[in-house]
Amino acid sequence: MEKIQRISNTNLEINFQEVEDALTKQEAFEESNRCLYCYDAPCIKACPTGIDIPTFIKKIASGNLLGSAKTIMAANPVGASCSRVCPTEELCEGACVLNHSTKPIMIGNLQRYATDWAIKNEQTLFNPGAPNGKSVAVVGGGPAGLSTSRELARLGYKVTIYEASEKAGGLNTYGIVSFRLPQSISYWEVEQVEKLNVTIKTNTKVGKDVTVNQLLQNYDCLVLAVGMAQVPGLGIEGENLEGVYDAIEFVKETKSGRLSKDFIGKRAVVIGAGNTAIDGATCSVRLGAENVKILYRRTEEEMTAYDFEYEFAKQDGVEFRWLTAPKRIIGDETGRVTGIECIKMKLGEPDQDGRRRPHPIKGSEHVLPVDAVIKAIGQTRHLELIEALELKHDSGVVQVNKETYQTSNPKVYACGDVVFGKGIGDAMVVTAAQQGKLAAYSIHKQFTAVGTAP
Incomplete structure (x- = not known):
């Protein structure tokens, strides 16, 4: 790794550039051809979003980068970010059969190669579904909220995201260091969702700029994907000092x-x-x-x-x-x-x-x-919002049906960090994305099964 330049003010921006270089075209071609394209591939099972990894790698080997990016992003709406921040050695690469002989396929790097190509070439990967007349409010524009919104939009729902920050993307935009995940990657994933006719209202805090009752009355369904809040206090003397x-x-x-x-x-x-x-x-x-x-x-x-x-x-x-x-x-x-x-x-x-x-x-x-x-001792929960929605929770961990992600209020679903904790789930970007997908499918199943809102 290149030595950090610690002194010169002019070098600060350089220090925040990505630490890992992308694969070259030749490196990606050679690495993709190492893949055995396993039947019943263990890497797929190890991926929380179930990306068809052998298929996207085979498409890289054949030069079909658009097809590769679509395969990745169809399964994981924040797949470009996850190519950089997923603990791949514990997930897909950890399950690669080549661990027993040589070294695992560089799945994360290949995923980055394909999605970087789509970003550079300004590809629009998906189209919105035919309108079905139903509307959904999604509170929170992070990985879980974007994932839910993307899937619902593809199913024909009119989706509006309410995001308190200046930009959507949540953790990927603001909470993961630039030298691991540049903001431009998160912005592209947000744009992919917006291109599906999803409305994103930024600088809009639910409970302040719009009330909970307004959302419950104006939408057929609500998805709570607010993530976590601020870091709690240490509870010791001197916390208010400068520095x-x-x-x-x-x-x-x-x-x-x-x-x-x-x-x-x-x-x-x-x-x-x-x-x-x-x-x-x-x-x-x-x-x-x-x-x-x-x-x-x-x-x-x-x-x-x-x-x-x-x-x-x-x-x-x-x-x-x-x-x-x-x-x-x-x-x-x-x-x-x-x-x-x-x-x-x-x-x-x-x-x-x-x-x-x-x-x-x-x-x-x-x-x-x-x-x-x-x-950096963890984060607090959005208790005020959770209680305004009158949802059952355990110290801010919203209780949901583990199959449907429906809360104690049948009109409200929840996913992402807001349901992580107390022994439930793993707080990873990729897991939040998968929960968002599953919540969207549950909402669609509820609507299509009974023909009315939950």
């Missing part, structure tokens, strides 16, 4: 082109050890931070970040302090962060999620000098 950041907002700033030069030569710590924490840490490195540490109250075995994200952070020079929890954030007389007091932890019995519960070790307090603290 303390919400990891989600921090990454969003870098993706929106507002690169901060405040990190050049500075020391940063990130609290947490999930994928968002890794993003916060690697962004800090690219913004010029001289030293970046991740503090985690458990051990490496309990961290929730993907293995490849962990390895990527280590390659960037990020330090990991295991069994370390923040106790208070220290500031100077100007209100600026100067340090963080931590305490060492030890693991006890497993808690509800199966991970061993950490306990503080008395007398192990110590102070780390830092200039910035990034909070």
Whole structure:
């Protein structure tokens, strides 16, 4: 990997360019011809969206890139993004039969090659279905909401997406670092949905700019796909000091082109050890931070970040302090962060999620000098909206029928991060996309079965 340029202000944008090069035409041709095109291919079964992987790879080998892109995107409405951010070594590539002899097919890279071709050549892959007279409101324009909307539009529904942010795309647009997923990729996927006559109302927050009752009254059905909210507070002294950041907002700033030069030569710590924490840490490195540490109250075995994200952070020079929890954030007389007091932890019995519960070790307090603290300890839920819809939930995890994604209100369906948690599902972009598809099919089945709205 190219060495990060840490000092010069002019190099900040360079640092946020994609870290992995795309396959060349020759590389894609050679790699696609390694595929065995297995019957009953295990890679298909390992893909949450069920992409026909041997077929799209065979089309690359034969030069049919449009057909390849259609095969990918038909199964996964955010397939261009997923080619970059899916944990392929745990999914499709992990299931490849060639793991037992040589090395797996580079499925993610080939998927990127085909979808990049479609983006570069400005392809419109699908057409809207004949109007069926039914309308659906989708709250949230992230992967789950886009997936639901795309499938419903192809089935003839009039779909309107209500998105609180300036742009649709959700996590793919704002929450995944640019050097893994450029915004242009997410924008193209949004455009593919818009071309199906889907209306996207951005800067429109449900509950503020439009009421829940208006949506329930004006549409035949509603899909809740709002994802997660902001990072919660640490609950410690000093959180309001200058130099303390919400990891989600921090990454969003870098993706929106507002690169901060405040990190050049500075020391940063990130609290947490999930994928968002890794993003916060690697962004800090690219913004010029001289030293970046991740503090985690458990051990490496309990961290929730993907293995490849962990390895990527280590390659960037990020330090990991295991069994370390923040106790208070220290500031100077100007209100600026100067340090963080931590305490060492030890693991006890497993808690509800199966991970061993950490306990503080008395007398192990110590102070780390830092200039910035990034909070990445998970995200809160959209409780106000969920309760306005009067949906059954468990601490913000909306309860749905696992087959249909219908909520306790038969007119409301839910999918994506809003239903992840409490042991239900995996919070991956590809899983959210699949749930969106399934929710759309369930809605269509409900309408066509009874001829009326749910």
